[in-house]
Amino acid sequence: MDFKLDPADDAFRQEVRAFLQEHLPPDLARRGACGFHPIRADQRRWQRTLFDRGWGAPNWPVEYGGTGWSHLRQFIFDEECALAGAPATDNGGLRMFGPVIYAYAGDELKARLLPGILKGELYWGQGFSEPNAGSDLAALATRAVREGDEYVVNGHKIWTTGAHTCDIIGLLVKTNPEAKQRGISFLCVDPATPGITVRPIIDIGEAHSLNEVFFDNVRVPVSNLLGEENKGWTYAKAVLENERATSAEVPLNKRKLAQLRHIAGHERSDGRRVIDLPGFAPRLAQLEVDLRALEWLTLRALTEKSEGVSLPYGSLLKVRGSELVQRIGELTIEALEQYGSYLYAEPGENPDARPDWPSGPDYAPGVAADFMYRRAATIYGGANEVQRTIIARSFLGL
Amino acid sequence: MDFHLTDEQEMLRESARRFLEKECSLEQRLHAPVEGGFDAARWSRFADMGWLAASLPEDCGGLGGDIVEAALLMEEFGRTLVVDPFWGIGVLAAQTLLAADAEKARELLPLLCAGELRPALAHHELQSRGVIEHVTTQARPAGDGAWTLHGEKTLVMGGNVADRFIVSARTAGDSRDRDGITLFLIDANAPGLQRRDVRLIDNRWTAEITLDRVQVTAADLLGEVGQGWTALEYGHARGLIALCAEAVGVMERAMWITRDYLRTRKQFGVTLNTFQALQHRMAEMLIELELSRSMVYRAMAYLARPLAARQAALSVTKARVGQSGRFVCAHGIQLHGGIGVTEEYSIGHYFKRMTVFENELGSAQFHLEQLALCECAEPVAARP
Ligand SMILES: Cc1cc2nc3c(=O)[nH]c(=O)nc-3n(C[C@H](O)[C@H](O)[C@H](O)COP(=O)(O)OP(=O)(O)OC[C@H]3O[C@@H](n4cnc5c(N)ncnc54)[C@H](O)[C@@H]3O)c2cc1C
Ligand SMILES: Cc1cc2nc3c(=O)[nH]c(=O)nc-3n(C[C@H](O)[C@H](O)[C@H](O)COP(=O)(O)OP(=O)(O)OC[C@H]3O[C@@H](n4cnc5c(N)ncnc54)[C@H](O)[C@@H]3O)c2cc1C
Numbered sequence: 001m002d003f004k005l006d007p008a009d010d011a012f013r014q015e016v017r018a019f020l021q022e023h024l025p026p027d028l029a030r031r032g033a034c035g036f037h038p039i040r041a042d043q044r045r046w047q048r049t050l051f052d053r054g055w056g057a058p059n060w061p062v063e064y065g066g067t068g069w070s071h072l073r074q075f076i077f078d079e080e081c082a083l084a085g086a087p088a089t090d091n092g093g094l095r096m097f098g099p100v101i102y103a104y105a106g107d108e109l110k111a112r113l114l115p116g117i118l119k120g121e122l123y124w125g126q127g128f129s130e131p132n133a134g135s136d137l138a139a140l141a142t143r144a145v146r147e148g149d150e151y152v153v154n155g156h157k158i159w160t161t162g163a164h165t166c167d168i169i170g171l172l173v174k175t176n177p178e179a180k181q182r183g184i185s186f187l188c189v190d191p192a193t194p195g196i197t198v199r200p201i202i203d204i205g206e207a208h209s210l211n212e213v214f215f216d217n218v219r220v221p222v223s224n225l226l227g228e229e230n231k232g233w234t235y236a237k238a239v240l241e242n243e244r245a246t247s248a249e250v251p252l253n254k255r256k257l258a259q260l261r262h263i264a265g266h267e268r269s270d271g272r273r274v275i276d277l278p279g280f281a282p283r284l285a286q287l288e289v290d291l292r293a294l295e296w297l298t299l300r301a302l303t304e305k306s307e308g309v310s311l312p313y314g315s316l317l318k319v320r321g322s323e324l325v326q327r328i329g330e331l332t333i334e335a336l337e338q339y340g341s342y343l344y345a346e347p348g349e350n351p352d353a354r355p356d357w358p359s360g361p362d363y364a365p366g367v368a369a370d371f372m373y374r375r376a377a378t379i380y381g382g383a384n385e386v387q388r389t390i391i392a393r394s395f396l397g398l
Numbered sequence: 399m400d401f402h403l404t405d406e407q408e409m410l411r412e413s414a415r416r417f418l419e420k421e422c423s424l425e426q427r428l429h430a431p432v433e434g435g436f437d438a439a440r441w442s443r444f445a446d447m448g449w450l451a452a453s454l455p456e457d458c459g460g461l462g463g464d465i466v467e468a469a470l471l472m473e474e475f476g477r478t479l480v481v482d483p484f485w486g487i488g489v490l491a492a493q494t495l496l497a498a499d500a501e502k503a504r505e506l507l508p509l510l511c512a513g514e515l516r517p518a519l520a521h522h523e524l525q526s527r528g529v530i531e532h533v534t535t536q537a538r539p540a541g542d543g544a545w546t547l548h549g550e551k552t553l554v555m556g557g558n559v560a561d562r563f564i565v566s567a568r569t570a571g572d573s574r575d576r577d578g579i580t581l582f583l584i585d586a587n588a589p590g591l592q593r594r595d596v597r598l599i600d601n602r603w604t605a606e607i608t609l610d611r612v613q614v615t616a617a618d619l620l621g622e623v624g625q626g627w628t629a630l631e632y633g634h635a636r637g638l639i640a641l642c643a644e645a646v647g648v649m650e651r652a653m654w655i656t657r658d659y660l661r662t663r664k665q666f667g668v669t670l671n672t673f674q675a676l677q678h679r680m681a682e683m684l685i686e687l688e689l690s691r692s693m694v695y696r697a698m699a700y701l702a703r704p705l706a707a708r709q710a711a712l713s714v715t716k717a718r719v720g721q722s723g724r725f726v727c728a729h730g731i732q733l734h735g736g737i738g739v740t741e742e743y744s745i746g747h748y749f750k751r752m753t754v755f756e757n758e759l760g761s762a763q764f765h766l767e768q769l770a771l772c773e774c775a776e777p778v779a780a781r782p
Contacts (some may be wrong), residue, residue: 134735136665159736203739204746210736269527270573278770279763330724333753334761337527338553341754343597358596359606368599368753375731375749376739383735385675 013076020084023049033085033259034363035370036346037209040123040165042087047120050089056118057094064102064110065118071302075250082251083258092124092162093117096242097170100235104227113188116167125166125191127157127213128236135386137172138181138233142215144173146222151175151187153195153218159380163198163211165349166191172236175229186232188224195219203376205369207346243381244314245305248321250295256328257287263363264335274335287328294320312394315387322377322384329371339364340371401695407463407470410452414474417447424479424744427601434595435481435603436559445513450488453636458496459508465636465698469643476647479747481602483518483556489640490555491519491564494633498564498581498620506583517583518560520551520607521630528760528768530630531576535609537567543616545569547582547590547609553758557605558595561586565609569624576627581620588612600750635701638712638759642694642719645755649687649723652730652748656680659734659745670733679729686722693718710772713765720762723752 028042050056058074060066069077081089098117102110116122133140142155153173163169169189176183191198195218201210226235264275264284274280294317301313333340344365345355357365378384392398403411421440444450453468454460461467468489475484492510495517496503509515526532535549547567554563563584571578584591590612593605621629657680660671670676693715700711727749731738738745756762 129736132664134665136667139665202741204741204750206741210740268525270525270529270532277763277767279767283763326728334756334763337757337761338522338524341553341598341600341757343599358594371753372599372746372750373739375728375746376736378732379735379739383732385673388675 009072009076012073013080016077016080017084019053020080020086023053024084024086028087029085032087033255035366035368035373037207037373038087039349040162041349043090043123044120046087047089047118051119056120057098059095060098060102064098064114071305072299075299075302078246079251079254082255085255090117090120090123091243091246092126092166092170093122095246096126096239097124099242100238101226103238104235106227108223109188109226113168122168123162123166125160125163125169126239127160127163127169127171127189128239129159130156131158135383137236138184140172140174140184141177142171142173143177144175144185144187144220146175149222150219151222151225153187153189153215153220155215157213157215159201160198160211160213161209161380163191163213164200164208169213170226170239172232175232179230181233182230184232184236185229186226186235187220188226189218189220193218193220203373205346205372206343207369207373208348209373240382241312241314244312244318244387245301247314247381248294248298248317249325250291250298250321253291253294253321253324253328256325256332257284257291259363260284260287260328260332260335263332263367266361266363267335267337280335283331287324287331290320290324290327294324312390315382315390315394318381319378319384319387319391322374325374325377326371329367329374332367333371336364336367340368342368344369403466403470407466410448410467411470411474413447414449414471415477417443418474418478418480422478422480422482424747427479427481428742428747431601432481434558435597435601436483440482441516442513444482444484444488445511448511449484450492450513451511453489454492454496454507454511458503459511465639465701468636468640469694469698472640472644473647473650476644476649476751477651479600479648479751481600483516483559483603485637485640485644486518486555486557486604487516487560490633490637491517491560493636494519494521494564494581494629495583495620497632498626498629502583502620515562516556516560517562517564518554518557518605519633520554520557520563521566522551522553524550524552525573528764529574530634531579531627532573533566533568533579534573535565535567537569537580537582537614539569540613545580545582545614547584547612547614549609551607551609552604554605554607555602557593557607558603560605563591563607564620566626566630567609571624578624579626579630580623581626581629582614582618583620584612584614584618588614598754600747600754602754631705634759635708635712638716639694639697639701641755641758642690642697642715645719645723645752646687646691646694648748648751648755649683649690649726652727652745653680653683653687655745655748656683656730656733663735676733679733683726683729686725690719690722706772710769713760713768716760717762717765717769720752720756720765723755727752 057066058069058077062068101113130140144151144153171187171189173185174183175185195216197214199212200208267274339360342358344357347353347355451460453463456462537545537547540546565582566579569580590610592608596604663670697711697715700708730745734745737743
């Protein structure tokens with residue numbers, strides 16, 4: 001064992017930090033640090049900035065335009081970006097779908113899809129879940145029938161994050177209704193194709209990121225099939241594993257904990273800072289303990305992954321990481337007291353919108369909306385109950 | 399001990415349940431939200447049905463009931479997540495007024511019972527966080543028994559539709575003193591009083607109030623100068639119990655909604671209720687609910703005890719109910735999966751209500767701290 005950090009990695013951190021200081025515009029950072037869903041225009045702008053620096057895809061190999069960084073460097077990069085308040089980049093394109101595309105797609109599809117992700121021009125939506133196929137994803141029923149050079153798609157997806165703003169949807173369809181997993185195929189679908197209707201779903205933070213997507217005789221070129229027909233389940237599982245690998249969201253949790261400290265240091269109770277109330281600091285410390293444990297489990301998982309060990313550590317990280325983001329939110333709401341209960345309307349996609357907000361400190365808007373949204377952290381990406389079953393099966397042989 | 403309701407109380411509960419399910423269901427409200435969370439016609443019905451009078455004495459126009467009646471009603475309100483300002487006006491303000499000034503109570507509470515007067519308690523301030531004596535709003539003598547009020551009040555529940563405000567202000571002492579707090583009853587239109595209405599995440603409404611050189615006279619006094627704390631404590635104690643009773647209603651309904659959902663939602667070819675992991679979670683939810691209900695009973699039992707014992711009991715209750723409520727409603731969402739985090743479905747609204755509850759009248763944390771102080775202050779001896 002060798003616990004020493006490479007001094008070169010530390011220098012790398014300084015380099016990233018300096019870059020952020022110079023290139024992350026303050027308005028982006030301000031919006032990125034509050035809890036509302038990121039604005040797509042901000043995400044595009046920021047991805048382009050990263051691309052121009054050669055950092056468009058920290059987790060991709062060099063041959064596809066990635067940085068080729070070690071897992072540790074990617075981790076450092078993500079952490080610095082989060083702490084600086086950089087807008088979340090396209091998790092779908094960069095982490096979930098991109099790696100599956102370069103692993104399984106033919107050259108033509110790779111050439112068509114990968115550059116847009118790097119430049120921030122091709123945002124991905126995940127069209128997996130359906131009303132009757134949530135935890136039991138393989139029960140999906142959206143049907144694709146081949147007619148010549150096209151598939152004709154009919155069906156109904158739900159919980160599709162960003163379907164209203166994305167440029168492409170990774171869609172799971174049934175091409176063989178007789179089979180369950182082995183009848184699933186993976187199509188890359190342009191959401192502007194005729195026959196697609198997107199209906200917004202408002203979440204309990206009164207914000208819009210979720211959608212229902214209806215497919216009515218939608219014609220998709222066969223050239224948009226990823227890999228082979230009826231092999232979609234393999235690709236889907238890879239996407240889900242990619243999703244979970246970062247689902248501990250250590251960088252995000254670090255930013256949120258830092259925000260909580262800031263709030264607790266400014267809010268007051270009869271003159272005393274909230275952080276000085278006798279019961280408060282121990283709870284903050286507990287969150288720090290749990291975050292550190294999660295961080296080092298993440299580091300271990302990343303190292304083992306690069307060594308080719310394939311235990312689903314992602315499930316462990318998903319369970320605890322999602323619980324942690326909820327607990328940090330809980331304490332933040334408490335630290336804010338009444339401002340944690342005020343409704344600050346989501347500003348929406350227009351970065352200059354000034355909604356009619358009630359009074360309160362700068363750090364208040366977005367906290368409650370995010371707290372509400374994060375109830376979903378223990379649900380999305382595979383609910384925690386399902387993760388626990390995966391853990392029991394694959395680690396414990398139960 | 400007898401945990402049974404009287405026939406009258408049983409009737410009150412039944413009629414409230416029937417009315418609220420028919421007229422005030424969450425589904426109706428989500429489809430037709432009422433601006434300001436207030437429907438004047440419905441408020442009159444509350445009055446007609448005797449709800450505003452249920453927990454007030456007869457010489458004040460009430461029906462002679464007490465906290466039990468308020469708790470019963472609030473539990474029903476919790477079940478349907480009523481947003482009308484019953485708690486702020488009909489419990490907190492009414493009970494504070496009752497304790498503050500017997501003569502004014504006999505004069506004004508009959509109007510409140512009839513739905514004709516809507517006072518709200520403007521007491522909470524930015525840094526209160528559960529501390530009743532935290533009052534920094536100043537009342538400065540202006541000669542001839544008049545005062546000038548300066549200060550800011552927040553979370554004035556029902557304040558957006560109030561016609562009067564019961565304002566707490568300092569006539570002596572500093573923000574931590576129980577002595578020196580004076581209560582005034584002032585008109586909502588008084589010159590110098592500014593109101594900003596705020597919607598809370600659970601869709602109830604509240605107001606922030608700025609008092610900028612508001613002139614009051616001796617006629618506006620409630621009770622004795624400097625003696626307001628006792629009435630505030632009286633009103634807060636009843637308000638806290640009513641709030642916790644509401645939370646029990648919130649939890650109970652959230653639990654049954656979840657149970658029903660598990661019985662109908664199918665995944666993997668079976669209904670979700672067949673998964674033991676989910677059955678066990680629901681069992682935990684029921685345990686938390688029943689512990690909370692017991693805590694509300696206990697708080698009512700301790701209401702007539704001496705101050706220290708009463709306050710300890712209230713803290714125990716608020717802490718426990720807050721923790722349980724969060725658990726029950728959070729897992730209510732969890733067991734629903736994605737549908738649980740949507741605005742158009744019910745269960746998330748129960749969670750929102752409990753989130754706001756935590757920041758009302760002191761968080762669980764605050765009340766644990768109060769109890770911790772008692773632990774340290776008392777000699778090591780068996781407590782009853
Ligand atoms: C905010 C949000 C964003 C999302 N984004 C996307 C997206 O972009 N694209 C996409 O395709 N999907 C997305 N999803 C969908 C998400 O993956 C599903 O919600 C999730 O898989 C759960 O499915 P469900 O909602 O149908 O719940 P259900 O499967 O009905 O589960 C309900 C409850 O039952 C439990 N349960 C189910 N099966 C079992 C079992 N066998 N044993 C024990 N407990 C069980 C679950 O854990 C849960 O608590 C998103 C969801 C949310 C909430
Ligand atoms: C201190 C002590 C005193 C006792 N006194 C008495 C006595 O006076 N009279 C008497 O008759 N017996 C007595 N018992 C026995 C007791 O009733 C049994 O131990 C108990 O019923 C569990 O059975 P078991 O030990 O065979 O464990 P098992 O039944 O083998 O259970 C092992 C574990 O599996 C879990 N488990 C079992 N079935 C399920 C299920 N369907 N779903 C989920 N989890 C499950 C259990 O909760 C436990 O954690 C006593 C036991 C102890 C430890």
